[in-house]
Amino acid sequence: MSWQDDRFKSYSIAEDAQLLLKKADQDQIETVWERHEAQQPQCGYCEMGLSCRICVMGPCRIDPFGDGPQRGVCGADADIVVARNLGRMIAAGSASHSDHGRDLVEVLEKVAMGEAPGYEIRDPEKLKRVAAEYGVGVEDGKDVLKIAGELANAMQEDYGTRKKGLQLLDRAPQKRRDVWTKFGVTPRGVDRETSEMMHRTHMGVDNDWVSLLLHGARNALSDGWGGSLIATEVSDVLFGTPKPVTSSANLGVLKESHVNILLHGHNPIVSETLVEAAQSPELIALAKAKGAEGINLAGLCCTGNELLMRRGVPMAGNHLMTELALVTGAVEMMIVDYQCIMPSLGQVAACYHTKMISTSDKARFPGMEHKEFHPENARELAAALVREAVENFALRQPGKVYLPVAPVKMMAGFSVEAILGALGGSPDPLIDAIKAGKIRGAAGIVGCNNPKIKQDHGHVTLAKRLIENDVLVLDTGCAAVANGKAGLKQAESIAMAGPGLREVCGALGIPPVLHMGSCVDNVRILVLAAALANRLGVDVSDLPVAGAAPEWYSEKAVSIAVYFVASGVTTVLGPTPPVTGSMNVVKMLTGGLNDVFGACFAVEPDPEKAALFIRGHIEAKRQALGLPFNKV
Amino acid sequence: MKQVIVHPERCVGCMQCRTACATAHSKTRGLFSATLETPLPKPRIHIGAGLHREGFPNRCRHCDPAPCMLACLPGAIYRNAEPEAVLIDPDRCINCGSCAMACPFGVIRFHEDAGAPPGKVVAVKCDNCVGRQALGLIPACVEMCKSGALTFEEPSEASKRKSGELARCFSMAGGAEGEMVASPGFALLNALKKAQQEMNERK
Numbered sequence: 001m002s003w004q005d006d007r008f009k010s011y012s013i014a015e016d017a018q019l020l021l022k023k024a025d026q027d028q029i030e031t032v033w034e035r036h037e038a039q040q041p042q043c044g045y046c047e048m049g050l051s052c053r054i055c056v057m058g059p060c061r062i063d064p065f066g067d068g069p070q071r072g073v074c075g076a077d078a079d080i081v082v083a084r085n086l087g088r089m090i091a092a093g094s095a096s097h098s099d100h101g102r103d104l105v106e107v108l109e110k111v112a113m114g115e116a117p118g119y120e121i122r123d124p125e126k127l128k129r130v131a132a133e134y135g136v137g138v139e140d141g142k143d144v145l146k147i148a149g150e151l152a153n154a155m156q157e158d159y160g161t162r163k164k165g166l167q168l169l170d171r172a173p174q175k176r177r178d179v180w181t182k183f184g185v186t187p188r189g190v191d192r193e194t195s196e197m198m199h200r201t202h203m204g205v206d207n208d209w210v211s212l213l214l215h216g217a218r219n220a221l222s223d224g225w226g227g228s229l230i231a232t233e234v235s236d237v238l239f240g241t242p243k244p245v246t247s248s249a250n251l252g253v254l255k256e257s258h259v260n261i262l263l264h265g266h267n268p269i270v271s272e273t274l275v276e277a278a279q280s281p282e283l284i285a286l287a288k289a290k291g292a293e294g295i296n297l298a299g300l301c302c303t304g305n306e307l308l309m310r311r312g313v314p315m316a317g318n319h320l321m322t323e324l325a326l327v328t329g330a331v332e333m334m335i336v337d338y339q340c341i342m343p344s345l346g347q348v349a350a351c352y353h354t355k356m357i358s359t360s361d362k363a364r365f366p367g368m369e370h371k372e373f374h375p376e377n378a379r380e381l382a383a384a385l386v387r388e389a390v391e392n393f394a395l396r397q398p399g400k401v402y403l404p405v406a407p408v409k410m411m412a413g414f415s416v417e418a419i420l421g422a423l424g425g426s427p428d429p430l431i432d433a434i435k436a437g438k439i440r441g442a443a444g445i446v447g448c449n450n451p452k453i454k455q456d457h458g459h460v461t462l463a464k465r466l467i468e469n470d471v472l473v474l475d476t477g478c479a480a481v482a483n484g485k486a487g488l489k490q491a492e493s494i495a496m497a498g499p500g501l502r503e504v505c506g507a508l509g510i511p512p513v514l515h516m517g518s519c520v521d522n523v524r525i526l527v528l529a530a531a532l533a534n535r536l537g538v539d540v541s542d543l544p545v546a547g548a549a550p551e552w553y554s555e556k557a558v559s560i561a562v563y564f565v566a567s568g569v570t571t572v573l574g575p576t577p578p579v580t581g582s583m584n585v586v587k588m589l590t591g592g593l594n595d596v597f598g599a600c601f602a603v604e605p606d607p608e609k610a611a612l613f614i615r616g617h618i619e620a621k622r623q624a625l626g627l628p629f630n631k632v
Numbered sequence: 633m634k635q636v637i638v639h640p641e642r643c644v645g646c647m648q649c650r651t652a653c654a655t656a657h658s659k660t661r662g663l664f665s666a667t668l669e670t671p672l673p674k675p676r677i678h679i680g681a682g683l684h685r686e687g688f689p690n691r692c693r694h695c696d697p698a699p700c701m702l703a704c705l706p707g708a709i710y711r712n713a714e715p716e717a718v719l720i721d722p723d724r725c726i727n728c729g730s731c732a733m734a735c736p737f738g739v740i741r742f743h744e745d746a747g748a749p750p751g752k753v754v755a756v757k758c759d760n761c762v763g764r765q766a767l768g769l770i771p772a773c774v775e776m777c778k779s780g781a782l783t784f785e786e787p788s789e790a791s792k793r794k795s796g797e798l799a800r801c802f803s804m805a806g807g808a809e810g811e812m813v814a815s816p817g818f819a820l821l822n823a824l825k826k827a828q829q830e831m832n833e834r835k
Contacts, residue, residue, distance in 0.1 A: 041685050041688075042685070043645055044645050063779050064779065065814045065818070454831070576824045576825075580817040583817055605828040
């Protein structure tokens with residue numbers, strides 16, 4: 001085995017990644033891992049959160065050793081600089097999810113106005129349920145489109161400044177809402193909290209690091225119980241609430257004999273219309289005329305997860321697979337919307353016949369053709385793009401095609417509604433199994449890939465250790481794709497679970513690792529936790545549950561992690577956030593927050609140790625609830 | 633005589649010494665204007681990444697005797713007395729690479745330079761900022777380094793300080809915990825990076 005093979009094995013545990021890395025090397029394609037190597041060593045000031053670029057008296061940095069400057073030009077010390085930087089990361093993450101949610105609300109509004117051909121209300125029952133929460137009249141006989149319009153309006157008010165609190169906070173247990181009130185972190189408006197964070201972190205505004213961190217929690221809560229939750233609920237209304245579905249994952253889902261179209265990004269608005277277009281008999285006939293057997297759609301990242309959850313569209317891979325997917329040489333077209341789309345993709349595609357299409361007015365990329373989607377033109381444009389992809393099949397170079405792995409079967413589609421459905425309509429069977437100790441508790445494994453952690457190793461190792469110890473795993477995003485590729489999401493995967501979890505999942509016919517969706521869908525985990533807490537009459541922080549982001553990289557992940565903790569879910573991070581420049585902030589995040597939210601952060605890059613931490617945490621919560629507990 | 637002294641345990645890997653060095657050796661001496669020059673100025677201080685991706689500043693040690701000087705056949709490399717520095721005469725350099733082969737530290741690079749005849753590739757390395765020192769300035773890399781990884785001082789002073797630190801370290805070993813860690817945050821960051829790296833390399 002060559003040193004190159006060893007290098008690729010240190011980059012990823014996934015076989016498709018290792019093999020395609022080798023091909024990338026032969027094709028002289030630079031990947032994210034090489035760029036990460038080239039960046040070493042990375043700037044320590046930035047890694048510690050000690051560099052500040054907020055104003056132009058600076059930029060400033062604080063010397064962590066104490067001999068050099070200890071304050072920025074404005075006088076901010078390490079605590080203030082670190083807290084301000086973290087606050088702005090939360091604001092960016094919250095803004096990203098919330099803007100995604102707003103785009104969906106706008107489509108909902110256009111559907112109501114009859115200006116969005118190609119879109120419809122696929123789940124009118126959910127529309128009515130959510131509308132009723134917003135106080136919209138849903139009496140029998142009322143026009144569904146009228147309800148949709150009124151709901152869109154009510155949700156737009158959540159984005160504004162006229163309210164004292166977000167509507168969907170009502171789903172959280174009263175005890176949790178009391179905690180938020182007590183510490184002044186009840187989110188008032190989705191955009192307001194992000195905007196206020198940018199204001200507070202301007203020079204000369206909020207210079208109390210504790211107060212900055214608390215507003216950070218409020219800003220993140222405006223994402224978790226606002227922007228992201230609206231994104232998930234409206235996606236369900238427009239495109240259908242996910243139900244259990246069987247599909248497959250890894251680069252093997254691309255088919256040599258088919259026209260392959262990859263859908264990458266986060267928002268289902270564009271990709272849902274492509275699913276329709278790819279089923280057109282006329283375009284399928286055209287594909288056959290061009291020598292292909294058909295049209296094969298596959299997803300990447302969270303656009304992929306959205307389609308997988310609702311349509312069973314196969315999943316080609318997670319974040320770090322996006323370049324390698326193009327290296328297969330078998331992709332006729334990649335269509336992207338926004339978020340986590342590496343600006344390198346256009347350059348990779350230029351080495352193959354792949355056409356790259358950007359679709360969002362707010363996201364453009366080098367080496368991509370821009371075809372802007374709007375609710376009004378989506379249906380037509382989708383058909384035109386699929387036709388273009390089919391025509392591009394003729395330009396595929398068979399000598400460059402490399403699809404070395406077989407896809408792995410995976411189940412997905414576990415919305416809260418689907419999980420409750422599997423349980424017979426009530427959370428009680430799950431609660432009973434937890435009380436009896438068959439299931440010790442639950443853990444959400446979420447978040448990205450990051451070249452700092454061997455790809456998928458963090459997610460898969462943690463998931464395996466937890467299920468074999470009877471902890472039910474709920475996952476989303478890139479973590480969910482990792483666990484799918486690793487074969488943890490088949491009904492047969494219960495063989496890898498401990499005896500209690502195996503029995504419960506076996507009886508229900510579900511895997512021990514439940515795919516709950518994309519990264520905005522992390523709110524499904526919150527909503528489920530809130531439902532369990534409400535049923536038990538306790539707070540979320542009393543539940544035997546934990547969160548983990550073993551390979552996170554993005555600002556969105558920071559916002560998610562903070563809303564998990566502020567909602568009462570203790571969360572373990574793999575990569576270290578840029579906060580070690582202030583031991584005050586470190587101590588607050590990893591301990592002090594317990595006194596505020598009954599939950600806090602831990603940082604543990606090694607998933608074996610993270611599993612022990614989570615199991616210990618779950619057993620401690622069981623003990624506090626008076627349930628049978630073990631020593632870990 | 634004062635010299636640039638490297639304290640690798642304090643390098644945070646920010647690379648700011650490199651931009652300062654390149655700027656100090658440009659024609660225009662301004663960061664932005666330097667990026668528009670031809671040839672582009674290049675830094676003479678290099679940052680390696682250690683086993684755990686920690687920074688390691690690497691620059692010419694101005695050895696005495698200097699292996700590069702002994703290896704230089706055209707006699708382009710010479711010793712400057714005040715301030716003390718091993719320097720390369722770009723007019724005499726024949727770009728043969730002998731100096732780089734002799735250098736134990738890998739700090740000699742070959743490229744065009746503002747101080748060399750136009751279009752000529754020459755051996756380039758740290759010149760101890762003799763030009764800046766003549767103006768009463770300290771070397772550019774030291775001026776830019778805020779973490780104390782590069783200092784400009786009498787070697788005997790630096791050694792004395794280090795002896796003191798070491799002595800206190802030993803007396804602490806049986807006493808109070810953790811007081812000798814210069815930066816607990818940096819130590820924590822490095823411990824986590826080390827754990828990450830070891831995990832990735834595990835088979």
